[in-house]
Amino acid sequence: MKSLDFKYKKMVWLTGLLIFCSHLNALPNLSKEQKLKSAYLLNFTRYISWSDIAKNAPRPIFKLCLQSSSPMFSFMQELVAVSDLKKHHPKVQVVAIEQAQLCHLSYIQSALSRPFSVLSDSLIVADSKNIKQPSTAITFFTEGRKLRFEIDLQVLQSSDLIVSSELLKLARIKR
Amino acid sequence: MTQANNTKPRSFFRKQFWLIVGINMLTLAFASGLLYSNFVSDYTDNLINITRTKGLLLSSVSHSALLFNDTRAATENLAFLKHYPATRYAQIFDTNHQLFAEYMRKDQVVLPVEALSFGASFSNNNMYWYASIDLDEQILGYILISTDTESLQAQQKRYALIIILVYIVSLLLAYILNLHMQKRLTTPISQLINLVSNVAQKREYNKRLTLNRNDELGDLFRGINLMLDTIEQHKIQLQADSNRLENVVKLRTKQLQQHSDQLESVVKIRTEQLYNRANYDALTQLPNRHLLTDRLSHGIIKAQRSSSMLVLMFLDLNRFKVINDSLGHLVGDQLLSHVANKLTGVIRGADSVARWGGDEFVLLLENITSLADIEKIADQVVKSLNSPILIDIHELHISASIGIAIYPQDGGDPMSLLKHADISMYKSKEKGLGQYCFFHPDMLVQSVERLSLENQLRTAVEKQQFFLVYQPQICAISGKVIGMEALIRWQNGSAVISPLVFLPLVEEIGLMHHITQWVLNEACQQNWYWQQAGLPKIRVAVNFPVSALLHKKCVEDIQNALKTSGLEAQYLEIEITEDSFISSTEKAIRVLQQLQNLNINIAIDDFGTGYSSLSYLRDLPVNALKIDGSFIQGLGESQANDGIVQSIITLGKSLNLLVVGECVEDQAQFDILAKMQCDVIQGYFFSRPLSANDMAGYLQNKG
Numbered sequence: 001m002k003s004l005d006f007k008y009k010k011m012v013w014l015t016g017l018l019i020f021c022s023h024l025n026a027l028p029n030l031s032k033e034q035k036l037k038s039a040y041l042l043n044f045t046r047y048i049s050w051s052d053i054a055k056n057a058p059r060p061i062f063k064l065c066l067q068s069s070s071p072m073f074s075f076m077q078e079l080v081a082v083s084d085l086k087k088h089h090p091k092v093q094v095v096a097i098e099q100a101q102l103c104h105l106s107y108i109q110s111a112l113s114r115p116f117s118v119l120s121d122s123l124i125v126a127d128s129k130n131i132k133q134p135s136t137a138i139t140f141f142t143e144g145r146k147l148r149f150e151i152d153l154q155v156l157q158s159s160d161l162i163v164s165s166e167l168l169k170l171a172r173i174k175r
Numbered sequence: 176m177t178q179a180n181n182t183k184p185r186s187f188f189r190k191q192f193w194l195i196v197g198i199n200m201l202t203l204a205f206a207s208g209l210l211y212s213n214f215v216s217d218y219t220d221n222l223i224n225i226t227r228t229k230g231l232l233l234s235s236v237s238h239s240a241l242l243f244n245d246t247r248a249a250t251e252n253l254a255f256l257k258h259y260p261a262t263r264y265a266q267i268f269d270t271n272h273q274l275f276a277e278y279m280r281k282d283q284v285v286l287p288v289e290a291l292s293f294g295a296s297f298s299n300n301n302m303y304w305y306a307s308i309d310l311d312e313q314i315l316g317y318i319l320i321s322t323d324t325e326s327l328q329a330q331q332k333r334y335a336l337i338i339i340l341v342y343i344v345s346l347l348l349a350y351i352l353n354l355h356m357q358k359r360l361t362t363p364i365s366q367l368i369n370l371v372s373n374v375a376q377k378r379e380y381n382k383r384l385t386l387n388r389n390d391e392l393g394d395l396f397r398g399i400n401l402m403l404d405t406i407e408q409h410k411i412q413l414q415a416d417s418n419r420l421e422n423v424v425k426l427r428t429k430q431l432q433q434h435s436d437q438l439e440s441v442v443k444i445r446t447e448q449l450y451n452r453a454n455y456d457a458l459t460q461l462p463n464r465h466l467l468t469d470r471l472s473h474g475i476i477k478a479q480r481s482s483s484m485l486v487l488m489f490l491d492l493n494r495f496k497v498i499n500d501s502l503g504h505l506v507g508d509q510l511l512s513h514v515a516n517k518l519t520g521v522i523r524g525a526d527s528v529a530r531w532g533g534d535e536f537v538l539l540l541e542n543i544t545s546l547a548d549i550e551k552i553a554d555q556v557v558k559s560l561n562s563p564i565l566i567d568i569h570e571l572h573i574s575a576s577i578g579i580a581i582y583p584q585d586g587g588d589p590m591s592l593l594k595h596a597d598i599s600m601y602k603s604k605e606k607g608l609g610q611y612c613f614f615h616p617d618m619l620v621q622s623v624e625r626l627s628l629e630n631q632l633r634t635a636v637e638k639q640q641f642f643l644v645y646q647p648q649i650c651a652i653s654g655k656v657i658g659m660e661a662l663i664r665w666q667n668g669s670a671v672i673s674p675l676v677f678l679p680l681v682e683e684i685g686l687m688h689h690i691t692q693w694v695l696n697e698a699c700q701q702n703w704y705w706q707q708a709g710l711p712k713i714r715v716a717v718n719f720p721v722s723a724l725l726h727k728k729c730v731e732d733i734q735n736a737l738k739t740s741g742l743e744a745q746y747l748e749i750e751i752t753e754d755s756f757i758s759s760t761e762k763a764i765r766v767l768q769q770l771q772n773l774n775i776n777i778a779i780d781d782f783g784t785g786y787s788s789l790s791y792l793r794d795l796p797v798n799a800l801k802i803d804g805s806f807i808q809g810l811g812e813s814q815a816n817d818g819i820v821q822s823i824i825t826l827g828k829s830l831n832l833l834v835v836g837e838c839v840e841d842q843a844q845f846d847i848l849a850k851m852q853c854d855v856i857q858g859y860f861f862s863r864p865l866s867a868n869d870m871a872g873y874l875q876n877k878g
Contacts, residue, residue: 036244039242040242040243043239043242043243046242046310046311047239083313089311146244147244148245149243164239166236166238166239167239169239169248170239170240170243170245170248
C-alpha cells in the first residue's frame with residue numbers, strides 16, 4: 001500500500017515535471033538541445049562521484065557552475081529546483097562561474113575570457129568541441145540528430161572523480 | 176431369508192481394507208493435487224521471478240540510456256534477451272509511454288501496454304511483466320517483458336505426469352502395504368475365527384491358537400486358549416457327569432421298564448379282572464346280568480336269522496334266604512357256587528347260565544326246537560337242585576322255582592323276555608317248590624295284581640290292618656280246649672284276605688319277621704288278657720316261618736314278647752315247619768333248644784309234607800307234631816294215607832310227642848284220628864278260627 005502511494009506520488013511528480021518541461025520548452029530563447037544538455041548536466045551528477053563531497057553530511061552541497069551569461073542558467077536553476085525533491089542526493093546549487101568559490105561541475109558554453117581558480121578542482125563540461133578549454137573532461141557533440149558526449153579518460157583519471165561505467169558505456173571515450 | 180443365508184457374509188476386514196484404501200486414495204489425491212498445485216505455483220512464481228529479475232536488471236541497466244536518451248544503448252541492453260527463447264518481446268517506454276527501445280522475436284503479437292497493469296499477468300498463454308524504471312525515486316520510463324508459458328505448460332504436464340505416477344505408485348504402495356497389514360492383522364483373526372467356528376460347529380475344544388505375540392492380539396489369544404482350557408476341562412467334567420447320569424438313566428430306565436412291565440402285567444390282570452367283574456359274577460364265575468343281557472341280545476339276533484326258538488329260564492332258589500340268614504353268608508356263598516356248578520353241568524355247551532343277582536339265576540337256551548326239549552332241561556334243573564347239598568357239616572335242601580319265556584312268542588327283546596320269565600317264575604312259586612312254569616300273557620295281569628297287592632300289603636303293615644283269629648285245639652279224649660292257634664288275617668277294606676295269599680308275598684318283600692313279631696306280641700298279650708280275665712290258661716300257638724325262626728334275634732324277640740305281655744312261657748307254643756330243619760338243621764335245633772329251655776312248647780306244623788329225617792326228628796327239641804291237613808283230608812279214602820297218618824301218630828307217640836290233627840272238618844275224620852290215638856284235634860269240626868271276642872266266649876263256654 002505504501003509502495004502504491006509512493007508510485008502514485010511519483011506519477012504525480014512525473015506529470016508535474018512533464019508539464020514543467022513543456023513550460024520550459026515553451027521558453028523561446030532555449031533550444032531543445034540546450035534543454036537536453038541541461039538535463040545531461042544534472043544527470044552527470046548521478047554517475048560521477050566527487051570525493052570532496054561529504055557523504056555523511058546531512059545534506060551536502062553540490063556546486064553546479066554555469067556561465068552567468070548562459071541562457072541555460074535560469075533554465076538550470078528551475079530544473080535543479082524541480083529535481084531537488086530527491087533529498088538523498090546532494091543539494092545542487094547553480095551558481096555563476098564568475099561568482100563561484102567552489103565548483104564541482106562547471107559547464108562552459110564558450111571559452112572563458114580569463115582563468116578561474118575554481119575550475120582547477122572542477123569537472124569541466126564543454127558545450128561543444130569547438131570550445132578549447134583545458135582540463136575539459138566531458139564534451140557534448142551531436143551525432144546525427146542525437147546529442148551525445150565524449151569523456152576524456154586522461155582528464156578524469158587525473159582527477160579524484162569516480163565515473164560510473166554506465167556513463168562511460170553511453171559516452172564516446174576520448175583516448 | 177434363504178437367499179440371505181446363502182449369501183456369503185461380507186467380511187468386516189475386507190470392508191475395512193477397502194475403506195482404508197479409499198481413504199488413502201482420497202488422501203493421496205488431495206496430497207497430489209496440493210503437490211501439483213504447489214509445483215505449478217512454484218514454477219509460476221519462479222517464472223515470474225525470473226522475468227521480474229530480467230526486467231529489474233534491464234531496468235537497472237537502462238537508467239543511463241533513459242537519462243541520456245540513448246535508444247541504442249537501451250536496445251543493446253534488451254538484446255541480451257535473445258538468449259532466452261521464452262521471451263517473446265521486451266519494450267522500454269519513456270515517461271510519456273512512448274516506445275523507447277524494443278526487443279522482439281519474430282511473429283509475436285504485441286499486447287497494448289495500456290491493457291496491462293503493473294506486475295505479472297497472464298493472457299493468452301503468455302506472461303507479461305510490466306513495471307516502471309525508477310532511479311532515485313524518479314520514474315525514468317517503463318519496461319514490459321512478455322514471455323510465453325510453453326515451459327510452464329510443459330512443466331505443468333510434466334508435473335501432472337509425475338504426480339499421477341507418484342499417485343499411482345503411492346496408491347499401489349498403499350494398497351500393498353494395507354494388504355500386507357491387513358493380512359498381518361487378519362491372519363491371526365482368521366485363525367481365531369476358524370478356531371471359534373470349529374468350537375461352535377464341531378464342539379472340539381482341544382485345538383489352541385499357537386501364535387506368539389506380545390501385543391493385544393497375543394493377550395486375546397492367550398485369553399482364548401485359557402478359556403478353551405477351562406471349557407475343555409468343563410466338557411471333560413460334563414462328559415464324565417453325563418456318562419454317570421447316562422448310567423443312572425439307563426439303570427433307572429431299566430428299573431422303570433421292569434416296573435412298566437410289572438405295571439403292564441398288573442394292568443392286564445386288572446383289566447381282565449375289571450372285565451370279569453363287569454361281565455362275570457365274582458362268586459360263581461358265571462356271566463353276570465350285563466353279559467347275559469349282551470348274550471341274550473346276540474341270541475335273539477341269531478334266533479331271528481335261524482328262525483329258531485330261544486328260551487330264557489328265570490330261576491329263583493327257594494329257602495336260600497333262610498339258609499343265608501341262618502348259616503351265614505359264607506355258607507350261602509358256597510351254596511350259590513354249588514348251585515352254579517350244578518346248573519352249568521345241566522345245560523348244553525351252547526347254552527348259557529348266568530347269575531342274575533342274589534339267589535336268582537338265568538339260563539339261556541339256544542337252538543331249541545320243541546317244548547319237549549325245554550321241559551326236559553327244566554326237569555333236569557329241578558331234579559339237580561332237589562338233591563341235597565353238603566356244605567361243611569350242613570346238608571342243605573333247596574329247590575328252585577323256574578319261570579320260562581320263549582322267543583319269539585313271549586317277547587322280541589331281552590327286557591321283555593326277562594320280565595316275562597321273571598313273572599313266570601313267581602307263578603311257579605305259587606305252584607309250590609321245585610316247579611317250573613311257562614309264560615302266559617295272563618300272567619301279566621296277575622303280575623300287576625300281585626304288584627298292587629304288594630303295595631297294599633306295605634300300607635297294611637303301616638296302618639296295622641292285620642288282626643288275629645284263634646282256632647281252638649281240642650283234646651281228643653276230654654273234649655276240652657287245651658290250646659289255640661293264632662292265625663293272622665288281613666282286613667283289606669271290606670275284604671278279608673287269606674294268609675295263603677299274602678304271606679308268601681310278605682316273605683318275598685321281607686316283611687315276614689316284622690309281621691311274625693307283631694303276631695307274637697299280639698297273641699301273647701291277648702292270651703295274658705284272657706288269663707287275667709279268668710279264662711282258662713291255655714297255650715297260644717304262633718306260626719314261626721323259617722325266616723323268623725332262624726332270625727338272629729328270634730329268641731330275644733320271643734323273650735321280649737313274653738316279658739312285655741307278662742305271659743308265662745309255658746302258655747306259648749311256637750309252630751315251625753319241616754323246612755326249618757331242611758334249611759338248617761343245626762341252627763334250627765340250637766334255637767329250638769333255647770326256646771324249649773325257656774319252657775316254650777315247640778310244634779312242627781304241616782308235618783309229613785316235608786323232608787324231615789327221622790334220625791334228626793329223634794333229637795329235635797319239639798313237643799308236638801301237627802299232621803298236615805292234606806293227610807287229614809284224605810283220611811278214610813286210602814289205606815296209604817291212613818297208614819301215613821297212623822305212622823305219624825305212632826312216630827309222635829314213640830318220641831313222646833303230642834300229636835295234633837288239624838284241618839279236621841267232620842266226625843269221620845275225628846273218629847279215625849281218635850281211633851289212631853291222636854291227642855289233639857283242630858279244625859272246623861270243632862270251631863272255625865274265631866275273633867278274639869268269640870274266642871273269649873268260646874273259652875268261657877268250652878274251657
